[in-house]
Amino acid sequence: MSLSGHAAERTRVECVEASVRLLDTTLLRPTTFAASAGEWWSVTGPNGSGKSTLLRVLAGRASPSEGTCRVLGRPVGSSDPSHRREIASLVDSVPVASDMTLREQLGMVAASWSGNTPAAAEDAVRLAGELRLTHLLDRFPHELSSGQLQLFLMSLVLVRPGQVVILDEPERHLDSDHVKNLADILQQRCRQGATIIMASHDSTLIDTADRRLELNYG
Numbered sequence: 001m002s003l004s005g006h007a008a009e010r011t012r013v014e015c016v017e018a019s020v021r022l023l024d025t026t027l028l029r030p031t032t033f034a035a036s037a038g039e040w041w042s043v044t045g046p047n048g049s050g051k052s053t054l055l056r057v058l059a060g061r062a063s064p065s066e067g068t069c070r071v072l073g074r075p076v077g078s079s080d081p082s083h084r085r086e087i088a089s090l091v092d093s094v095p096v097a098s099d100m101t102l103r104e105q106l107g108m109v110a111a112s113w114s115g116n117t118p119a120a121a122e123d124a125v126r127l128a129g130e131l132r133l134t135h136l137l138d139r140f141p142h143e144l145s146s147g148q149l150q151l152f153l154m155s156l157v158l159v160r161p162g163q164v165v166i167l168d169e170p171e172r173h174l175d176s177d178h179v180k181n182l183a184d185i186l187q188q189r190c191r192q193g194a195t196i197i198m199a200s201h202d203s204t205l206i207d208t209a210d211r212r213l214e215l216n217y218g
């Protein structure tokens with residue numbers, strides 16, 4: 001089953017009865033939802049309910065055992081760079097270079113996806129400012145606190161121009177003020193047309209999101 005016509009054009013992420021099993025263990029129960037352009041979805045549920053598994057599927061790191069998941073109309077995990085360009089994810093770990101400053105790494109990622117142009121570099125520095133990282137840009141990753149490192153990981157994801165942003169517990173290590181700031185940044189990204197799929201236990205982020213997908217055990 002898939003959406004058609006105008007709805008299909010606006011649908012960015014669609015799962016239909018998607019489940020994940022590993023031998024006799026269920027990682028994700030059958031799950032159905034459709035997220036449109038400009039929507040921010042929070043995926044909620046207790047520990048072990050399958051939130052990260054769903055996000056791994058959407059990021060192309062796991063496959064549904066049954067059912068389907070499509071991002072931008074195509075199965076995920078595509079090797080096509082033009083498809084991958086549109087999907088920015090912070091799921092599991094994001095590699096960081098220990099011997100490059102934040103500024104160098106952020107600039108490199110921005111240039112990779114948006115071109116090695118002054119405008120792309122300026123956008124990257126502006127994003128770092130929004131995330132309150134400006135004073136840390138000439139440090140190395142090991143010189144950051146846990147929360148500062150989380151903000152840096154967020155910058156590496158949000159500097160990408162993707163239409164679909166997939167985030168697993170972006171609130172990790174952040175104090176309430178930085179979570180609120182992050183909520184504002186993500187809301188702005190949605191207003192610009194992005195679709196965000198976010199697993200979270202944080203009430204500020206969950207309440208700021210437009211839609212909610214609750215995963216349950218039973």
Ligand SMILES: Nc1ncnc2c1ncn2[C@@H]1O[C@H](COP(=O)(O)OP(=O)(O)OP(=O)(O)O)[C@@H](O)[C@H]1O
Binds near residue numbers: 048052053054
């Ligand atoms: N490699 C694996 N092998 C077997 N079971 C797994 C594996 N990975 C995850 N699981 C199980 O799948 C279920 C869903 O895990 P998942 O990490 O998706 O949950 P979650 O909702 O993200 O939890 P949390 O809120 O704790 O992060 C859990 O019961 C977990 O024990």
